[in-house]
Amino acid sequence: MFGSNLLPNLGEVVAMILFGIGFANLLLQKNLIKKIIGLNIMDTAVYLFLAIKGYIEGRTAPIVVNGVQEVEAYINPIPSGLVLTGIVVSVSVTALMLSLTVRLYRRYPTPDLDGISSRLKKEGI
Amino acid sequence: MAIFEYILMGFLVVCAISVSFSKNLLNSILIFMSYSLVMSIIWILLESPDLAITEAAVGAGVTSVLFFVTLKKIHALGEEDEETDE
């Protein structure tokens, strides 16, 4: 069932485990703030996977030193650029969800999802 | 160096599990801050210094500060103030 590359790919396995933990947090927690933390953990797990994809052993960071411009001297720079955009977008999404949480708290004064849902039903919505 | 990397990744998994199982909200946000910091160190080990600086400034900085301010607005932080008011 398992392929041959399980042990050399241990970093990617850890990224997948973190993704699963973040997803379980998103589904199972009752407190809204912990759901948002779960979403953040999922985000950083995906960035870890992408950054591992760009790593090549024995080579250094993609900053030109001493005019050396061979392909064999630097790692792959493309996943680095993708993750850089992703980190900043992740902070925007977190800020938006936190502001929604604050507004929800002002309306129904409990940060618990079960409490909010039962109050919604009693009001007849 | 590979062993150091694997130790740090194990620490990441431990942090992620303990965030979900802690009862106090303040504790879980502090553990999330340290998760972000360890992630930043892993990115240095993966030879991407741009990502490390950005994650250290954004993850362990601005995101965690936003979480703290939200906790204050939800009144899940200041238990001592409520007791002295009454």
Add this chain to the structure above:
Amino acid sequence: MSRKISEEEYRRQRIVRMKRWLSGEKDLYLDNMEVIPRSEYKPDRKQMERYEHDLDEVMSRTYDTEHNRVYRFFQRFYKMAAVLCCIVLILILIVEVSYLPPVGSASNPASNEVAAKYIEDGMQDTGAVNIVTGMILDYRAFDTFGESNVLFIATCTVLILMRNDKKKGKGSAEDEERRDSFYEPKKDAILQMGARILVPVIMLFGIYIILNGHLSPGGGFSGGAIIGAGLILYLNAFGFEKTERFFTEKTYKTVSFGALLFYCLAKSYSFYTGAHHLESGIPLGTPGAVISSGLILPLNICVGLVVACTMYAFFALFRKGGF
């Protein structure tokens, strides 16, 4: 009355039935029932209270979750199903990861000719020593433009949700003062001493990282986040009044919008020309100097300003509801 037909036959005619239904005297579906109120309706307070009380009782009994067996069974089932689903998801992903090519080998399909082109021709085409910065601000500048837009939209949305309008609500003067003094931090000696030493260093470091984005690791995003963090520290230590001296709402609007507009004018031709590059006309200079690499330095500064303003705006909106 004298008519050709009797009263009953007259009432059975269609036009008359329609007229009577329109005026409310007769319902076509409830045979010959006349809906005319007999006396005026006076709302009875006790009756209304009893009615509301009954409604509350019915609602809380209908949506009662404590004694509902199906609901509790569903709760437990949902928890077990969610845990099972996550475990199955992790297993599938781990099986899939184990079939991927090994990490760190040089013959991965991910390092193909695109990466080779960026590394080999990066410094000649863009003039930047940092290949990643040259890539995201020259070859792929359009993506960074979209990302700055995401930051701007997020700020607008948080502004809509969290803004505290002073005109609405209880608008008396002492209420405003009490609310404002609640938001001002208390004068903490350690925090103020620490901020006096740290904030100039943080700002200098942030400006250094932005200006050296094309020579060393860093760039617009990191430098902007650091400057934003420095502004947040200043706000926390000294309060809103002192920050208003150099960072009002007008400053924020001008800086943020101006930087985004400059980036848009510089790089949004890609909407029309696709992947073809337009020369910007600014000379590339010698790689290794600060003033070099064409349009990358101004674009770095723009992105840094947008990110710094966004981070500060998030914090100020959460804290006080305004600037």
